[in-house]
Amino acid sequence: MDVPSGFKLNRRSFFILSSLGVIAGGSACGIKLYGQLLEVNEQLVSSRKLSQYEKENLPALYSAMTGETDPQQIKEAVEFFAIFLSKLPLSRRKELNLGLKVLDILPLFFMVSFLPFRKIDLKQQVVFLQKLSQGPAVLYPLFGGLKELMYLAYYRVPQNYQKIEYYGPVAKPNEPIEEHQRFYKALMAELS
Amino acid sequence: MIYTFEHFLKNPKLFDSSSQLDFDVCVVGSGAGGATAAATAAARGARVLLLEAGSFLLPSDLTQREEDMYPKLFYEAGGRRTANRAIRVMHGMGVGGSTLHNINLCKRTPKSIIDSWQLPHLTSEKFHQISEDIEKELNVAIILDKDFNENNWLFKTGTERLGYKGSALAHNRKGCAQSGFCELGCSFNAKMNALRIYIPQVVQHNGVVLSNTQALHFRWAGRRIFELTAQVIHPETRAKICDLNIKAKSFVLSGGGIESVLLSQRSSLPDPYRQLGKHLHLHPGTGICGIFSQDVLMWKGIPQSYECTEFLSFDEKEDKRVWLVGGSAHPSGVAGMLPGFGQEHAALMKLYPKMASISPMLHDHTEGQIDMDGKLLAKISYNLSDSDRKQLARGLFQACKILFAAGAEKVYVPFRKLKEFKSPDQLQESDLYPDNMEIDMVAVHPMSTLRMGVDPTSSVTDDYGRYHHLDNLWVADSSLFPTSLGVPPQISIYSIGRYVGGLLPL
Numbered sequence: 001m002d003v004p005s006g007f008k009l010n011r012r013s014f015f016i017l018s019s020l021g022v023i024a025g026g027s028a029c030g031i032k033l034y035g036q037l038l039e040v041n042e043q044l045v046s047s048r049k050l051s052q053y054e055k056e057n058l059p060a061l062y063s064a065m066t067g068e069t070d071p072q073q074i075k076e077a078v079e080f081f082a083i084f085l086s087k088l089p090l091s092r093r094k095e096l097n098l099g100l101k102v103l104d105i106l107p108l109f110f111m112v113s114f115l116p117f118r119k120i121d122l123k124q125q126v127v128f129l130q131k132l133s134q135g136p137a138v139l140y141p142l143f144g145g146l147k148e149l150m151y152l153a154y155y156r157v158p159q160n161y162q163k164i165e166y167y168g169p170v171a172k173p174n175e176p177i178e179e180h181q182r183f184y185k186a187l188m189a190e191l192s
Numbered sequence: 193m194i195y196t197f198e199h200f201l202k203n204p205k206l207f208d209s210s211s212q213l214d215f216d217v218c219v220v221g222s223g224a225g226g227a228t229a230a231a232t233a234a235a236r237g238a239r240v241l242l243l244e245a246g247s248f249l250l251p252s253d254l255t256q257r258e259e260d261m262y263p264k265l266f267y268e269a270g271g272r273r274t275a276n277r278a279i280r281v282m283h284g285m286g287v288g289g290s291t292l293h294n295i296n297l298c299k300r301t302p303k304s305i306i307d308s309w310q311l312p313h314l315t316s317e318k319f320h321q322i323s324e325d326i327e328k329e330l331n332v333a334i335i336l337d338k339d340f341n342e343n344n345w346l347f348k349t350g351t352e353r354l355g356y357k358g359s360a361l362a363h364n365r366k367g368c369a370q371s372g373f374c375e376l377g378c379s380f381n382a383k384m385n386a387l388r389i390y391i392p393q394v395v396q397h398n399g400v401v402l403s404n405t406q407a408l409h410f411r412w413a414g415r416r417i418f419e420l421t422a423q424v425i426h427p428e429t430r431a432k433i434c435d436l437n438i439k440a441k442s443f444v445l446s447g448g449g450i451e452s453v454l455l456s457q458r459s460s461l462p463d464p465y466r467q468l469g470k471h472l473h474l475h476p477g478t479g480i481c482g483i484f485s486q487d488v489l490m491w492k493g494i495p496q497s498y499e500c501t502e503f504l505s506f507d508e509k510e511d512k513r514v515w516l517v518g519g520s521a522h523p524s525g526v527a528g529m530l531p532g533f534g535q536e537h538a539a540l541m542k543l544y545p546k547m548a549s550i551s552p553m554l555h556d557h558t559e560g561q562i563d564m565d566g567k568l569l570a571k572i573s574y575n576l577s578d579s580d581r582k583q584l585a586r587g588l589f590q591a592c593k594i595l596f597a598a599g600a601e602k603v604y605v606p607f608r609k610l611k612e613f614k615s616p617d618q619l620q621e622s623d624l625y626p627d628n629m630e631i632d633m634v635a636v637h638p639m640s641t642l643r644m645g646v647d648p649t650s651s652v653t654d655d656y657g658r659y660h661h662l663d664n665l666w667v668a669d670s671s672l673f674p675t676s677l678g679v680p681p682q683i684s685i686y687s688i689g690r691y692v693g694g695l696l697p698l
């Protein structure tokens with residue numbers, strides 16, 4: 001594999017350098033970057049900052065769906081959501097927010113409670129989700145993506161996947177498989 | 193030479209002079225179709241440029257963690273769904289495309305399917321001859337019994353006990369460590385895929401591969417494309433690093449069954465008969481699980497090494513259109529499909545080590561459609577027809593029977609309201625007919641959206657893969673197939689890449 005000579009920066013240093021570059025460039029650079037971001041449009045990753053609805057509803061949903069009540073675990077899951085959601089296209093993130101808004105007000109709508117979803121207690125939340133998931137088909141779209149997201153967060157934690165006897169990664173990157181070494185040798189030399 | 197976004201970050205003017213971006217052939221997409229078309233054209237002496245929107249990932253980048261790999265390997269972080277949200281549609285990205293994370297199983301398209309296309313220049317004999325060559329290059333071999341994991345053993349046992357037709361599947365692997373993480377990319381570089389076999393051939397023949405580079409618009413006039421605009425994009429921030437304007441004598445669309453349509457629609461390519469994005473087939477499927485008394489550990493070892501073909505026939509009169517294959521999934525994949533929440537869901541997940549899974553996959557007659565959702569995302573309209581639902585019910589029913597025959601204590605079918613069966617006597621095929629959205633489905637084979645045909649009013653390309661209404665645009669990916677294949681498509685897509693790559697004018 002041919003790789004360009006003189007290319008010495010590795011991925012991490014590129015991230016650091018590019019972030020520093022953006023900060024140092026100040027607002028002019030920021031405006032330019034924003035302009036560029038707009039051009040890539042909806043494939044763009046969205047912000048790492050959670051919206052108000054995400055902040056309020058994701059922890060509640062996480063607890064209700066996974067049964068997790070440990071505040072530290074929930075806090076870490078929220079940090080994970082902030083990173084993971086930033087990798088979604090902007091318009092998909094907006095759809096998620098809409099879904100969360102709808103879910104939040106549904107308990108009022110179904111007259112289960114005078115409180116929004118995030119404010120009702122955990123037991124009620126679980127019962128409510130259960131009912132909703134078996135309710136009218138029109139509500140089903142709310143669940144598909146949200147469930148995947150919640151369990152992706154939950155089973156990223158070793159102590160959670162160990163509970164179900166899953167052993168996690170077994171990879172030994174850069175094992176001395178001959179073809180592997182030949183194929184990547186030149187590139188690895190440059191990148192590491 | 194393979195370039196990544198890092199090269200462009202270092203030097204955004206890397207390809208500044210227009211002569212540097214003037215090629216004989218420019219291929220968009222480096223998956224099974226694109227990599228093979230590019231390698232074939234390069235070996236014939238063409239100066240080839242291969243563009244890939246995803247990253248060039250090394251085995252050490254593949255962490256075997258779902259939450260890490262989904263955003264790197266799949267469009268929309270693996271969360272892409274049909275417009276009605278009923279089907280999760282997984283579509284890969286990265287140098288090597290969907291072959292990076294696929295399960296490696298290899299089957300040829302049946303002769304009767306190819307014959308039904310009635311393409312004068314692409315006969316079944318010719319197609320199979322190409323597939324045979326590809327199979328040799330990819331080291332395709334039947335998985336031996338000794339290498340079956342417990343899940344596939346149970347599946348085989350149940351199938352044989354019922355006297356159903358079944359056999360071991362062939363895969364493209366070499367040096368496989370049997371880690372079971374195929375769907376998250378192979379950290380052991382054991383997949384004989386587009387990245388390992390055809391991308392190096394492109395490079396060896398002086399081709400240029402640009403990763404993290406998204407083709408945005410074809411610019412065309414009359415019957416010719418004169419330029420392709422593209423952007424190098426940072427994989428984390430998605431910020432544009434630089435623009436590229438690419439010229440080539442021929443362009444090849446190989447972005448896969450969804451993305452190739454989006455690029456065509458974004459570019460407003462001539463489409464007088466409104467064929468772009470129509471006739472979508474997905475091969476949708478789902479997974480059911482049997483609970484056994486012993487540990488199964490379905491995620492461990494080589495996945496999907498056995499098939500049951502008792503309910504799949506390519507003779508249309510038989511109306512058997514469901515293929516059964518062993519399932520395999522890592523925790524969040526299983527958890528997302530199982531119904532229930534909180535403690536109830538956790539109790540089901542506790543059974544994960546004892547679960548064996550079978551997936552019914554449809555040779556679908558349903559036709560869907562791809563449209564743009566905004567500028568770069570896809571709206572996938574697809575509503576399973578009544579006859580396909582009946583086939584699915586049959587597949588679910590038979591998969592349950594097989595699991596019981598293999599010794600399952602209970603079987604779960606993940607309808608929204610979980611269906612639990614404790615003995616085969618409780619099973620009724622009609623109970624398993626899914627109403628709209630009653631069962632969560634997954635599709636990993638989008639195809640037929642820019643299909644080949646001799647009649648321009650009902651197809652997009654001719655039987656050479658050349659766009660009917662433009663002289664220098666070709667298609668080489670899953671979107672070309674005129675019908676559903678009914679089998680996993682990768683061998684046929686590599687073959688179509690070889691076919692088209694061999695026809696491009698130099």
Ligand SMILES: Cc1cc2nc3c(=O)[nH]c(=O)nc-3n(C[C@H](O)[C@H](O)[C@H](O)COP(=O)(O)OP(=O)(O)OC[C@H]3O[C@@H](n4cnc5c(N)ncnc54)[C@H](O)[C@@H]3O)c2cc1C
Nearest residue numbers: 221223225245289290295296297407447448669670680682
């Ligand atoms: C989870 C999973 C498991 C599978 N398992 C199997 C299996 O075991 N056997 C089998 O036969 N098949 C399997 N498949 C299907 C098979 O892998 C795919 O059908 C096949 O690889 C598709 O090839 P393709 O060339 O059509 O497109 P892809 O391989 O999807 O490649 C298209 C490439 O083009 C790039 N691209 C798209 N648009 C642009 C653009 N505008 N600019 C630049 N680049 C672009 C994409 O990023 C992508 O990398 C599986 C698929 C999935 C998702």
Ligand code: SF4
Nearest residue numbers: 368369371372374378
């Ligand atoms: S099972 Fe084999 S091919 Fe699949 S990821 Fe593990 S080593 Fe790679």
